[in-house]
Amino acid sequence: MAGEELDEWLRELWGRVASRCPEFDLVLPGTASFVCQAAGCPAHCCRVFTIVPLGGREVVRLSRASGLPPLELVECEDGEPLTHRAFPPTRPYFLARREGVCRFLGADLLCCQYEGRPDACRVYPFYVFFFDPATYLPMRPEWRMMRSAVDRLTGGNAVRAELGPVPLLLRHAGCPGSAGPALRRVGWLTLVEETFRLQYDEPPGPAGEP
Numbered sequence: 001m002a003g004e005e006l007d008e009w010l011r012e013l014w015g016r017v018a019s020r021c022p023e024f025d026l027v028l029p030g031t032a033s034f035v036c037q038a039a040g041c042p043a044h045c046c047r048v049f050t051i052v053p054l055g056g057r058e059v060v061r062l063s064r065a066s067g068l069p070p071l072e073l074v075e076c077e078d079g080e081p082l083t084h085r086a087f088p089p090t091r092p093y094f095l096a097r098r099e100g101v102c103r104f105l106g107a108d109l110l111c112c113q114y115e116g117r118p119d120a121c122r123v124y125p126f127y128v129f130f131f132d133p134a135t136y137l138p139m140r141p142e143w144r145m146m147r148s149a150v151d152r153l154t155g156g157n158a159v160r161a162e163l164g165p166v167p168l169l170l171r172h173a174g175c176p177g178s179a180g181p182a183l184r185r186v187g188w189l190t191l192v193e194e195t196f197r198l199q200y201d202e203p204p205g206p207a208g209e210p
Ligand code: SF4
Pocket: 035, 036, 037, 038, 041, 042, 043, 044, 045, 046, 124, 125, 174, 175, 176, 177
């Protein structure tokens, strides 16, 4: 299954699961591409998300870029990093905030640590979510299964119910950045891969913990 047939299949699946994801829109070839509208947008993304997940590797990158010690980059309580132990080992920390807003959002509403910013900021407003095509329920399979599903999709191979989870490329509907030219298929495939890699591909292990 490839090309327009695949798009139609994904559109049909989205029609059955969209009510579970009211804050998102489906992204397919032909969808308007992303161009940040920061000049006319009050930094919606950096203000509204109260939780920006951060992995050990990202803490190291941000620490190098900012010159700040890791403990100043993550949300802490009583001097200890807050961690999301429910989903170990990926992205266990949270980006530090000040007065409810990311500590790196400048007065000019620009990111003052753009080079070192977390993966969640690099990938926004796109997300890859996985769905069970038999039950139409969202899934969070183990990483290898997700990797295979994305490979099947980007490789133009069959995406069928019996093959397991189906990845859908979605974007946050609250972002007004859908303003560019229509995505070509090759650009869409690259976006699926890049979004998946940034959203999920966190190597496990203790290296780089704050
Ligand atoms: S919400 Fe979208 S358009 Fe606005 S600053 Fe963020 S990425 Fe740019």
